[in-house]
Amino acid sequence: VRWSMRVLRRIAEEVIGADKARRLWGRLEIVGDIAVIKSSAIAEGKDEILPEEYEAIAEELMKRFKYVRSVWLATAPMTGDYRLRGLRHLAGEKRTVTVYKEHGCSFKVDIARVFVTPRLSYEHSRIASLVRPGEVVVNMFAGVGLFSVIIAKKSSPRVVHSIDINPYAYRYMIENIKLNGVEDLVIPHLGDAAQVVEEMLVGVADRVLMPLPELALDYTVYAVKALRDGRGTIHFYLHKRIPRGGNPVVSAITAVKNRLGGLGVELHSADGRIVRKVGPRAYQVVVDAHVGSRTS
Ligand SMILES: C[S@@+](CC[C@H](N)C(=O)[O-])C[C@H]1O[C@@H](n2cnc3c(N)ncnc32)[C@H](O)[C@@H]1O
Numbered sequence: 001v002r003w004s005m006r007v008l009r010r011i012a013e014e015v016i017g018a019d020k021a022r023r024l025w026g027r028l029e030i031v032g033d034i035a036v037i038k039s040s041a042i043a044e045g046k047d048e049i050l051p052e053e054y055e056a057i058a059e060e061l062m063k064r065f066k067y068v069r070s071v072w073l074a075t076a077p078m079t080g081d082y083r084l085r086g087l088r089h090l091a092g093e094k095r096t097v098t099v100y101k102e103h104g105c106s107f108k109v110d111i112a113r114v115f116v117t118p119r120l121s122y123e124h125s126r127i128a129s130l131v132r133p134g135e136v137v138v139n140m141f142a143g144v145g146l147f148s149v150i151i152a153k154k155s156s157p158r159v160v161h162s163i164d165i166n167p168y169a170y171r172y173m174i175e176n177i178k179l180n181g182v183e184d185l186v187i188p189h190l191g192d193a194a195q196v197v198e199e200m201l202v203g204v205a206d207r208v209l210m211p212l213p214e215l216a217l218d219y220t221v222y223a224v225k226a227l228r229d230g231r232g233t234i235h236f237y238l239h240k241r242i243p244r245g246g247n248p249v250v251s252a253i254t255a256v257k258n259r260l261g262g263l264g265v266e267l268h269s270a271d272g273r274i275v276r277k278v279g280p281r282a283y284q285v286v287v288d289a290h291v292g293s294r295t296s
Pocket of ligand 1: 081082083115116118129140141142143145146147163164165166169191192193194211212215253
């Protein structure tokens with residue numbers, strides 16, 4: 001993140017001058033051969049950079065990074081059920097489809113129609129490294145299948161059930177399963193995770209992933225239902241805003257414990273880590289919750 005802030009700032013200083021560049025609170029996100037400029041000033045409605053200034057910065061960016069073919073400005077943070085961002089074209093090809101590579105796997109994505117971010121890269125490999133051979137995994141909010149495909153490629157699961165409600169995410173997920181040759185290991189499902197679990201995945205899983213902070217706690221009951229004999233591991237991704245001096249990991253583990261307790265489910269043990277900062281004193285945190293009497 002720091003690298004991408006520094007690069008953007010340096011280019012902006014050269015193109016629009018140091019004074020104005022100081023007002024650009026942004027960073028770069030590069031997905032395949034597409035670069036997205038993300039600005040927190042825009043998110044807060046305080047943007048002082050003119051459209052043509054963004055375009056000039058984008059042109060310069062393309063000169064520096066030869067592999068970047070298209071540059072976009074994120075005009076709104078990720079929103080809505082599908083977690084999509086608003087985008088305005090700045091330079092290069094007017095194209096939002098690309099192939100994004102991570103951990104030796106390839107993912108076709110349309111950054112305007114599906115959620116994707118390189119900032120979950122470490123989590124993808126961390127979770128894959130926890131999966132033991134023969135496990136059944138349910139990924140309740142799978143997007144275009146990054147966790148699911150990487151687990152299938154690296155960890156010899158029995159099967160990964162990969163659910164998303166966005167028809168575009170589902171379509172790209174199917175393509176990505178084929179692209180990476182894991183047709184026998186990843187089963188795509190289109191629909192609401194609660195409904196898909198109720199209808200076909202009750203009592204099947206050793207491990208459940210909930211990588212959607214907005215719904216993870218509300219859908220705890222379905223994650224528990226998906227576990228075989230009510231035992232296994234649930235990975236909760238949560239957003240935690242904390243007071244000064246507070247600990248987001250402790251606060252997230254407490255939230256998970258309370259939610260499970262409310263459902264009469266025993267939390268055997270839990271670990272947590274900060275995934276990324278998402279705002280002033282706000283963090284995305286993952287809690288690995290070992291539920292029931294068996295640790296896994
Ligand atoms: C943060 S993204 C997932 C990121 C993905 N796991 C990755 O690693 O790139 C959350 C996803 O949940 C999906 N979603 C939202 N509500 C859902 C629901 N009720 N059931 C299933 N999927 C849902 C969205 O379409 C979106 O693709």
